[in-house]
Amino acid sequence: MPAAHKKNEQKSAAAATPAVQWLTPLCVRLYCGALFLIECYLFLYWFWAYHVARDPAVSILGWDFAVYWSASSLAMTHGAPAAYDWGLLKAAEASLLPAGSFGPFAYPPSFLLLIYPIAMLPVGMAFLTFLICGVVLYLAVTRWTSGPVRAWWLLPALGFPGLWVAMAAGQNSLFTLAVAGSTLMLLRRHPIAAGAGIALLCMKPQLGALFPLLLLCEKRWAAIASAAASSLLYITATWLAFGTETFMASARSITLFRHEFAENSIQVLSGAPTVFAVARTAGCSVQVSYLVHAIVAVAAVALCAWLWITRSRFGLSASAFIAASLLFQPYLLYYDLAWLALPISWLSVDFARRGYTTSDIALLIITWLAPLQSFLAVPYPAMGQWTPAVLLLMLAAIWHRHRLELSSRM
Template sequence: MRSAAGFSPWPYPPTFLLAVLPFGLLPFGWAFALFTMLCVGAYGAVIARLSRGIERSTVVAMAAFPGAALAIYAGQNSLLTAAAAGGALVLLESRSKLESESNPLFAGACIAILAIKPQFGVLFPLALICGRQWKALIASAAFSIAFAAVSVAALGFEAWVAFIWYLPEFGRLALQHGNGLWHGMPTVFAAARLAGLSIHVSYAVHAAVAIPAVVFSAYLWIKEARFELRAAALTIATLLVQPYMMSYDLAWLALPIAFLIRDAKARELSRAEWATLGIAWLMPAQAFFAGVFQLPCQLAPAALVALLAMTARRQFGLAKSRTGR
């Protein structure tokens, strides 16, 4: 991958290389424009679907979400992966009898798209198992295997071998010793490294935040909590478990923000909760400028934890209010 400084690493699996291969047939400008249009179109369609029934002023704020603009500016695939995740959740949510047979199949296909950036899809099988969504689980596995098989047929098995061998080196350079990148990495691990903690202690701090987030998300899917809360917890936990991601990956934040706003139908959002959502809305911009100006702090991990705490409060507070009745 070419950058202003020369050549940049390509830490993506052959599935993503297969997905972008057709764009190589076009001149760079046309390829970039087409890729951007497809990503924006998919992302916009999902956010529009999630924003149904939300007040117009809130819809405008969602449309102006800085995470989308940042992903477009960076030319990254974050809008596509966020659209795939959001599309899967929209399909899983539907309870229409007419669509009940096809929705799990299409949801599985959306989850399989995350194979282009598989670290962002690792929690979806857990959620499907906990939620007993067996058809979607089988469909996602089948589509993912087929996706990988086609990449092997098109690019050769050697592409996968090279990818697997390169991952530890990329992790060592970009994650463990990439102090030039930590400022722009909105993760718990990077925040710990910026605070001067050692690699092992930073991983421990990261695990101390990520594991409870995963457990809570699994709990909500097991308990069949309100779908908005399940979806919000899953997407928040997906971001929190990442030791390495960049500011443009926070395009995903639009998903939990939208789901939590929709949950206002069950119980009105308090001022503190609106403030939490507003802070989360700003996080992509904060993460970007922290990287540009090498600021010694990343606020996104704290904002993600606050969103998860808000989700927990709404789940247990709602359950308590119902019990009180």
Template structure:
């Protein structure tokens, strides 16, 4: 009997589950490689740029153009025109004459427009530099608070989510910082942590999991803080921009669906369950059905895990429990919206950091190293992989991250589930063997 398939299976199991090959030295070496590649590519674009445009004639950190143009419109007293895609695009072109760089309409709510208002007080290049330095510093400081070890600085600075957020000139580092500081502050300053989470009304599709987790965790002060900051930002935006701002945003929300259907935001750029199904040529009803199913499942699991963590305070400590609840919140977030891009996933660094801390405390569990390795390196090539293969594996990687979090948080329940699955699998295999046709030898030869 050929034993090579069994040996190959055992070798693959050791490589993926134990991952002994991924020791500390190799992990840091991979971080250096990713950091040199990602930051080197970005710096090369900066070096060859000319007056704010890269070697292809496109604005550097191109997504920031929309933020800067919206600020200029508000400062000139044309708030309603921010949500007029044609007039907004003319302002973008006025900053970069003769260039056409796609549909950069402003799809964000007036709460984020509050953040954008001061951006055009200075020229574009200085504005984008200040914005990215400030949000990047907030992001890195939150991660350093979570992982203060000296060796952790390299993986943090080389993290592809940080590189992508800077290279795109996007707000992923800002939203990631709000998640991160909520994780850092929830144990000792729950109201302030809630203020941070409420600030996510600047990008409300990222906020869906937060109320579910906080309510199931019974973090009432954090809930109060979130309500205060969320409603405060909404009220401030209404006072600043009036009803025209919110009416324009609601109108633009409908146009955003048209932008997607006309290919302005290609499916391979998206990282959601809906986009993954769309890449596989699933009809719209099936893609939306998969998205809704994934969202309900992830939110249900996140709420249950948050409640389960509450019962482990004596074992893990209040700080680990509170940060774990926010880690679950972040890990569930990618399943909650059909509109999700790679820079929105920079916040996954925080649940990855929480898992790393738990592994340092109790040792690595089966599969954790490989899942963290995939989640860490994948973002740098997520768009390119989907464009070349027309397959979007982001939901699978995010699901794996959520599963290893669930096993860490509820190991006893995970063991019970595993035991049930194995027993049912064994029972089914035995039943299949019993009902399979048995070969008997008769006078006429072999009969079934």
């Protein structure tokens, strides 16, 4: 029976796989390689113009990293709570960011603990070190997740716009991507290690909000215990290092940030690929925007719960987790879309094994390009944010593939 089932599965996969002659592995390498060369040129020129030539007409590359570096400097010289003092932080950033610009440090103390020593290096050297570490982790995880399509994973991974958007902003997205991807890869075979990975997402806890639901739906009791113990250990270490005052200062800063930036700054929200931001920039009130966002988020989470309870195969389950995690957040920015590298990789594996249609390939292409579109919506806000629709299409495709699998089991 298993052999017959496998034979039927192979036949259905072959039947679902059209001859997409224009998108051969060679073509994929050529398209991704061409974009990679363009991205390299633009990034290196930008880095050289600001950090080497000191061109005053060029704004800083890695503007969010400048916030990290300034927060680290304040924490080392004035104590950890100073990183959340907007007056001190604005003065510290004055020599790095363009005149009139300010980036608050809207992160919990658990992230401050990780970046605490970076101001020991000059900002340019610290930024370069930060980039190298992030890219190495990103490439290691994308290679790990690429499975049977590993033979041609490198150029698509290097050309992926989400990588370059995260690098340009100097964001921690490549690190959180590596943690989330590793955790999901380890979950079914090494739950204790996966639980420790979940704890590391305390550096940006909103991105790990759906992990408890995933663990409960799949009854991963060992991972739950490991995640709880590791998170407690991480938070305790942060508290011992920085004290209660830092946590209180962080709470005040994050509350102020939410009101000033995340809810009411249309300029900031133009770069936020969320349902809340789309509604807010369209003119809806904060309350109505949250309501619309909640409706979409609940639907996405409910779909994921069904996938996890019915034990969908790994590629579908993990891809749905990433899509729903991004849809669940009312506030995230274009650089967080680096996470899309994970479902692109897992779905590519699933398509290679189970077959695909032309619409499946189209989904991968628009997902791969989504971070670029989201980034371009900042200078061109009339373009709008398309990513929420892309994520919903991804969940719909995953639901369809899993429903077909459930039908074949009967």
